[in-house]
Amino acid sequence: MGRTASILEKIVKTYGTFNINARVKLIITLTTLFFLVSTSNGNYYVLLLYFILGILISIIFKANFLFVVKRTFLLFLFPFFISIFIPFTNKGNILLKFNISFLNITITDNGITIFLTVLLKSFISIMLLSSMVISTSDAELLNGLRKIHVPSVIVTIIFIMYRYFFVIKEESHKGQLAIKSRIFKKSYKTLNKRLAFLAGNLLIKSFDRAENIYKSMESRGFDGNFYFIERNDNSKKLNWALIICFILILISIKIIEFLKILA
Amino acid sequence: MEVKVNNDIIIEVRNLSYAYKTSKRINDKTDAAVEFKEALKDINFTVAKGEKVSIIGPNGAGKSTLLLNLAGLIEHNNRNGEIFILGKILNDKNLYDLRENIGFVFQDPNDQLFSVSVFDDVAFGLINFLNKKKDPRGQNKEFIRNKVVESLSMVNLSGIENDMPHFLSFGEKKLVALATVLSYNPEILFLDEPSSNLDPKNRKDFIKLIKGLEKTIIIATHDLDLAYEFSNRTIVLNKGQIVFDGNSKSVLQDKDFLKSNNLDLPLMFNNLIE
Numbered sequence: 357m358g359r360t361a362s363i364l365e366k367i368v369k370t371y372g373t374f375n376i377n378a379r380v381k382l383i384i385t386l387t388t389l390f391f392l393v394s395t396s397n398g399n400y401y402v403l404l405l406y407f408i409l410g411i412l413i414s415i416i417f418k419a420n421f422l423f424v425v426k427r428t429f430l431l432f433l434f435p436f437f438i439s440i441f442i443p444f445t446n447k448g449n450i451l452l453k454f455n456i457s458f459l460n461i462t463i464t465d466n467g468i469t470i471f472l473t474v475l476l477k478s479f480i481s482i483m484l485l486s487s488m489v490i491s492t493s494d495a496e497l498l499n500g501l502r503k504i505h506v507p508s509v510i511v512t513i514i515f516i517m518y519r520y521f522f523v524i525k526e527e528s529h530k531g532q533l534a535i536k537s538r539i540f541k542k543s544y545k546t547l548n549k550r551l552a553f554l555a556g557n558l559l560i561k562s563f564d565r566a567e568n569i570y571k572s573m574e575s576r577g578f579d580g581n582f583y584f585i586e587r588n589d590n591s592k593k594l595n596w597a598l599i600i601c602f603i604l605i606l607i608s609i610k611i612i613e614f615l616k617i618l619a
Numbered sequence: 620m621e622v623k624v625n626n627d628i629i630i631e632v633r634n635l636s637y638a639y640k641t642s643k644r645i646n647d648k649t650d651a652a653v654e655f656k657e658a659l660k661d662i663n664f665t666v667a668k669g670e671k672v673s674i675i676g677p678n679g680a681g682k683s684t685l686l687l688n689l690a691g692l693i694e695h696n697n698r699n700g701e702i703f704i705l706g707k708i709l710n711d712k713n714l715y716d717l718r719e720n721i722g723f724v725f726q727d728p729n730d731q732l733f734s735v736s737v738f739d740d741v742a743f744g745l746i747n748f749l750n751k752k753k754d755p756r757g758q759n760k761e762f763i764r765n766k767v768v769e770s771l772s773m774v775n776l777s778g779i780e781n782d783m784p785h786f787l788s789f790g791e792k793k794l795v796a797l798a799t800v801l802s803y804n805p806e807i808l809f810l811d812e813p814s815s816n817l818d819p820k821n822r823k824d825f826i827k828l829i830k831g832l833e834k835t836i837i838i839a840t841h842d843l844d845l846a847y848e849f850s851n852r853t854i855v856l857n858k859g860q861i862v863f864d865g866n867s868k869s870v871l872q873d874k875d876f877l878k879s880n881n882l883d884l885p886l887m888f889n890n891l892i893e
Contacts, residue, residue, distance in 0.1 A: 519733055571723075583746045
């Protein structure tokens, strides 16, 4: 009993201090998504296993659970509305039939199965991605992309877009204030017209900014190649062990699905 | 083309002229609509190693254009004359080798700090130059990390390596922008309007910092107080021409000369003399 307690205590202590790096989070999330997407239609018990795994991942990533739930349900509305017509557009055994004047609407069993599978898959995917995004800072996530060898040009473009998103936002806010400060009559027409001009102005400003940034990069020896230095690669062994554990779990789930063990 | 130089001379500018291509009419791309606006006319001067020089002048005098030319960061097709840096002529062939010796700090630090973290920005130049020379230290994380920390501590900042530049104060951004060039230890520093938008305390600290750097520094500014405090030598530009090159203390107290060149006395003298 005492031994079990000490092991549990050790696990809790390790969990408290162990930081999963962004690369590992990306690998685990993307691999799980790949396995999840490859699940065939109607395998609800396998999808339930993925759901449990998703919750486990969320706990290991140390994501704020309430925030994950909120964001998942909010984003889930998009796939829900996109897939709402699936039950009506697939062939199969007719479960329900509506005849409303010239409209013949049928709901098939096949359609319902695909619909539910799509919904469950998208729900679990959103939950996984939300856990990763919520538990990782943006800069760390971008560093993670570097580490999994996404081409440096792509990562750098994302980096620069992300970096200047705030600058453009600030410029746009300043521009809006400048417009509002000189509108002396409440007129949405005038305001909208001016905002259109502001968008054009921001585009020109961003050209200027881009030119200056390039000059600054050139002055510091930029020759078209991006060189990155990895940082914060602590707890390497534990991180790799975690990846292996998850891949083994995913393979086990695939075997369960393939051999129809829980069917 | 090599120039015979005095060992002390680090920058030499000979008969430099520069013109910007402009269009007289919007949407008219014909040759008749194109005109050249002369930004620099027949500029000649030398700068010795370790010297600190201020370039002052009213708006549109050509200060920034001169600095950009010296750093080889401007379209050189519209340039006449020669620039020698460390005895080598600044041209397409030498440009990339010479850049290693030049640090350029832009007026707006947002132009300079383009990375997501301070670390990446400070390390950017250093990694580029080391990799260009195929120096194995370019891949040495520990070396790069130490250099970044060292450069940041030179500008009195530490512990902000992982911060995002956008969320720093303007004063901090200016300091980080300086650290981005100090990291690769260039011989020459060009600073464009270094005191602009800084509050009095940050301005004072920044001046103290750049005064203490043992490098050849040229600043372009219309902050005459800064020129007075920072350097013994001042070059006055007006309408693209050098109208004075000499002792800062004498020119910055000459009210009539300054007025004739659309300038005014530094604020510290304004009240005393009037």
